[in-house]
Amino acid sequence: MTEITETSPGPLEGVRVIDLSTVVMGPYAAQILGDLGADVIKIESPADTVRVGHYRTTPGMTPLNLNVNRNKRSVTLNLKDETDRERALDLVDTADVLITNMRPGALHRLGLSYTDIAARNPRLVYAHAQGFRGDSDRAGHAAYDETVQAASGLVDIADRALGEPVYLPTIIGDKVSSLTIAYSVLAALLHRDRTGRGQQVEIPMTDTLIAFNLVEHLAGHTHVPESSPTGFPLSMLKGHKAVRTKDGLACVIPYNPQNYRDFFTAAGRPDLAEDPRVGGDAIDSADHEGLAELIGVCAPALTTEEWAEVCAKHSIPMAPVLELENAHEDPYVRDGHLLDTAEHPTEGTVRTIGIPVRFSATPGSIRRLAPVAGQDTEDVLAELDAAR
DSSP: OOOOOSOOOOTTTTOEEEEEOOTTHHHHHHHHHHHTTOEEEEEEOSSOGGGOSOOSSSTTOOHHHHHHOOSEEEEEOOTTSHHHHHHHHHHHHTOSEEEEOOOHHHHHHTTOSHHHHHHHOTTOEEEEEESSOTTSTTTTOOOOHHHHHHHTTHHHHHHHHHSSOOOOSSOHHHHHHHHHHHHHHHHHHHHHHHHSOOEEEEEEHHHHHHHHHHHHHTGGGGSSSOSSOSSOTTTTOTTOSOEEOSSSEEEEOOOSHHHHHHHHHHTTOHHHHTOGGGSSSSOOGGGHHHHHHHHHHHGGGSOHHHHHHHHHHHTOOEEEOOOGGGGGGOHHHHHTTSEEEEEETTTEEEEEEOOOOOOSSSOOOOOOOOOOTTTTHHHHHHHHHHTO
């Protein structure tokens, strides 16, 4: 059971973040900062997209909302209403960080652009996340994770590797951008603390995912002129996939010739252990595809647990495939408190996704579960009035 505490400090204790963002990219970044101790105030419009969908008990309390809006206080304000907009600006005046993914045009119309805000709060770190760079001809275009996967080259990688231009079945553009927002905000806060000056930080999703993809996939185009095609060869191998064991699925990745020899011997194939392709000091890149096929052929010889023992003994990279339906029962997940349960005030027993980073002196904590929309409006505005 996750312990919910109001007093656990974190490395960002004393930092106030205004979350003026919707869906996943901005809210997840703000939640990370909240997990690390920041006081996060989420300014919600009357209807946030993340609150639309299936819910069990309370309208708006969708699973996605529960997973990106914990450790926040929710204030409902209609930014098109002059009084509410002024209240929002008053809150921003008290903040160290503002995170928004509103389009530039809307921010300007509402008087919430960086120029507007910096004139009021020059120490503010203003993190603006959007689909495309603000100085590009796509600046105002709508962006969704699929369009960013396409624009970043990820769909091209999938097409070349899998033979189908599929989207990765996770909102990777949003979540990678969330992590980028979080570390960018921390760097800007460090600069602010050294100089006394805030700044605008722009996080374009497409640029972020292009940079993320090209770390390995730029490959031979790293050189000018090009020395070989783009694409990381091992990742794009046909047959580079998890394999079926006697009773399930596992990732088994022999890395060197000795790994292969030990793998084939354990599978009861001593003939393959003597194959010339695995007899030297290194695997020839031309042999990777054929050897990958043999891993799939041999894997059903043992159960997943048996392969785990063999691979641990011989230092062969291996991991059972985690089945999400049973993730909460997995010993590694359970022992790492990655899916503990907690009692939510309105939703009853819920699973909480754990904080993956561990600090020896200032650990993060789950102090608040995701709020009902607007549940903290009265308290937060009362604090604001009292501070005047």
